[in-house]
Every structure is written in structure tokens, then in C-alpha cells.
Amino acid sequence: MSRYVLQRLLGMLTVMFTVVTIVFIIVRVAPGDPAAVMLGPDATPADIEVLRVRLGLDQPLPIQYVYFLAQLARGDLGHSIFLDMPVASALLDRAEPTFFLTLFAILIASAIALPVGIMSAYRRGGLFDQSVTTLTVLAASIPSFWLGLILIQVFAVRLGWFPVAGYGGPDASFLTRMSHLVLPATALGVVSSALITRFTRASMLDVLNDDYVRTARSKGMGELRVVMKHAFKNALIPVLTVIGLTAALLVSGAVVTETVFSLPGVGNLVVSAVLRRDYPVIQGALLVIAAIYVLINFGIDMLYLMIDPRVRY
């Protein structure tokens, strides 16, 4: 087993190394001189040269790459030109809304998807099941930013139940800040519930006809217990995987949703960095988000080892 963990760890590191290389390439293929682009049209050649040296752009590419790796190894994500602060601090400052937005969205998505998916599989082929199948395809077709706008219009503008946008200002209490997340988290959660519902349903269908489910029934166990304790527990692994991966991918939904709701999160930071060509921030955000995805993936694999006695390597 420890060999398996080691293997996965090594695999994770290889992927992370490739991720770093890809990010380096993306930022370096930018046409034109990044220093000139960052400083804008009014910059003098001398200013540009100073920034080039500061960013290490005067060095040959392989040397830049080695510097980049060494910098990352020290945990340094670079320095934002526009914000004039380390990229890591800029990301940390913006982490709270994004973290809670993703967390609430995944909770909402699971709260919809798990019961609906289980019920749908249990009543396979029935009216409920058919409607669910149709609705999941529909939900997966809705752009989250559009749903966000509709929610704003109905629940914020018309009914006035929730704030329209923002994060409540610098002095807002935790509760006020969270109330600003209700609508964006709902928009993201509803859209991402589709995939989890489909997986829950398929995974439940796989186990519902298994021998142990029949045995449980034949010994007179109540249906609810059969479904929840015997079937669902066994159907949980693929479901957990898809919930974990959805959580990681929600970050991309968050990029757009944060813009709709003017939430000062990581997504918003990335979008403004792109508009300002603040390459160190784009680079840092890409790296951190990809690293989170890879880590979640690794975490899910490790979780298998813990929850499923059949998984032994």
C-alpha cells in the first residue's frame, strides 16, 4: 500500500512539474515584450529595460526557466506590477470569497444531486426519473453567469431578499459577507448539480441490483435502510470522485460568477489581471488553481484507500 501511495505521489509531482512548465510556456509565448505591454504605450525605453531586468526577461529562456523553478521552490509566486505586492499575498487577500463561494456551491449542488440522483435510480424509468434526466441536461446547458443575472433580477432587484452585488464593504460582518454569497453560490450550485446527479444515478443503478441489496431486502430490512445503508454506501466512491473534481472545476465557474456579482475573489483578480496584462498574477493564479486540482485528485485517491476496503494495492 505504501508503494501505491508513493507511486501516486510521484505521479502527482510529475503532473505538477508539467503544469509549471506549461504555465511558463503560456506566459512566455505572449507576443511582444511583456515589459513593454505591462508598462503601456507611454513608457520610455529605459523604463522598459529596467523592468526587463527586474523580471529577468533579459536572460535566455532556459535560464529564465531555471530561475522560475528556483523561485517557485522557495514558495515565491512573483510580484504583481500593478498591485505592487507579492502575488501570493494578492491571492490570499482574495481567497475568502472564492473559498466560501466554492464551498457553498458544492454543498448546494450535493444537497440537490444526492437525493434526486438516488430517487431517480430507485424509480428508474418512471416519470420522476425521466424528468430528472431531462432537467440535468438542461441544467448543464445553462451558462452560470446568465443564471446569476436572472437570480439577481428576481431575488435581488424584484424581491429585494438578497444584495445585488459586492461583498458588503471592508467593515461588513461575517454574516453580511456570507449573505452576499447566497445568489452566486446558488447559480453555481444549480449548474454543477447536473453532473453529480447523473453520476449518483448511474452509480446507484450499478449497485441496486447487486446480490447484497437483494439479501438485505430478503431478510426484511426496511427500504430506506436498504437504499441508504447498503446501496448508497457502495455507490459512494464514484460520487465522491465527481464531487471532488467538481469542487476543483468550480473555480472556473467562480471566475465568471464572481464577475457577475462583483465579488472581490480570485476569479475577479484573474480577470482584471488579464485586462491589465499583469502576467505575474495570471501565472500565479494558474499555478495555484492547477495545484489545488491536482491535490484534490490525489486526496480523492487517498480517500479511496480509507473508505473502501476493496481498494488495496
Add this chain to the structure above:
Amino acid sequence: MAAVSSAGVDTPRISTLILQRRTLAIGLAVIATITLLAVLAPLIAPYAPNKLSIVNRLKPPSTTWFFGTDEFGRDVFSRTIYAGQLSLLVGAAATTLAAVVGITLGIVAGFFRKADGVVSRIIDAMMAFPDILLAIALVAALGPSLATVIIALGIVYAPRLARVVRASTLVIRELPYVEAARALGVPTWRIMTRHVLRNLVSPILVQATFIFAYAMLAEAGLSFLGVGVSPEVPTWGTMIASGRQYVGQADWVTIFPGLAIILTVLSLQLVGDGLRDLLDPRLRKDL
């Protein structure tokens, strides 16, 4: 050898097969209608998409303006069907690019063990980036324009196809008829294109349909964020972005382009699901 699939086999007509599958038939009908509306926009649209009429700004839907007018008095219906041209074009072009890159990488990785190590690592790493985020970064690096949006989305979705193609190639390359072809001295590139690729058409087609759907959603997201095509170019995403300020006041400006996206993506997904059932009954229908 190559004639096996085309002649002499008694199969029902394709049209019958399609009509038997409701989701596929509905999906195809809807996407065909949307494409037709977009292509024939110059004939159908009651107004020019960029015709300004400040007196008629933010008028609600009526018989004069089916979908109302936007903040410059432009007809939302005309703009929506014109925007379909670009939105569909970006989706189709990005899917084609993803297919070319993805199929090539996948088949090379499936065939050559040495290449597989490198290609698989790259695929894994690429898939660690959320699609919109990677697309944003690529567009930022290449400079925003219609072409770079297409290239970025093509690159973002290529690994998905590469993964499917690689997995299937690994299975097919071990099949007896491939071995037979090899024994007969058929060159590798010919085995790859004639014997392997031909058997991959169905999984590729299914996956490409879904990529088309995702690419259209992603394009709308990029345009909405203002990091994709120029805001003046009407796509469904840019229309929603510019209508955003009038939410609660003139909702039709955002609702109709949004519905256009939903309908298009929905029909593409129905086609994908239907094709999967039709072309490969062994694949799980329940998912």
C-alpha cells in the same frame, strides 16, 4: 478489408435509426433550425444588427421588436440571430481544431510507447486547469481576437479528445486484424489511419459533439468577461455582457441571447447523448 463497413452488410437506413431515437432527432432538428436561422440571418432579420435608433432604446418585446431593443435601440431579435453566426462558428472551429490536435496526439500516444509517456503527462497537466481559466490565460498570452479565442478553446479541449483516442487506440492496436495487417507488412501510418482511426469514428464523433457544446459555453463566458472577442462584435456572450447593466430594467436584452445559448448547448448535448446510444450500444446509457 476496408469494405467491410460500407458494403454488403444489411443495416437499416441511417434516417430510420435516427428517427427511432427521440432525443437524437429532437436535438438534430433544433440545432439544424438554429444553424439555419443564423445562416439565413440576412434574409430573416427584420433590422440590420447594428442599426442604431436611440429614440427606441430599451423597448420591451412587441410585434415591432420580437425580442425588444437594447440600450442603443438595436433590435435584439436581429442581433440574436446574427450573433448565432459567430457563436456557432467559434464553436465549430474550436471543435475542429481540438479534433485535429487531439486525434493526432491520442493516436501517436496510443501507438508509440515512447511518445505515450510525454503525451500522457501533458494531457494530465492540461486537464488540471479549469477550462475557462486556461482559455483566459491563452487568450491573454496570444492577444484577444476571434482567431485567438478559437485557438485557445481548441487547445483547451484537445486533451479531452486525445484521452479518448489514446485509450481506444491502446485496445484496437492489440486486435487480431491489426496484427494481421502488421504481419502483411502494412506500414504503421497506414495502419493508424486506415485500420485504427476508422474504428474510432464513433467515440470521436460523440466526444466532439460534447466539446462543441462546452466550447460554445466557454466562448460565451469569455465574451461575457470581455477577454474574448471585441465587445462590439455581436456574439451571445457579448450581448449578455452589454445587457448586464439593464437587469431589472430591460431584462429581455440578456434573457434572449441566454436562451439562445441554452437551446444550442442543450440540443448539442441531446445529439451527443443520442449519438452515443446509436453508435455504441455497449457504452453506458445510464450516464
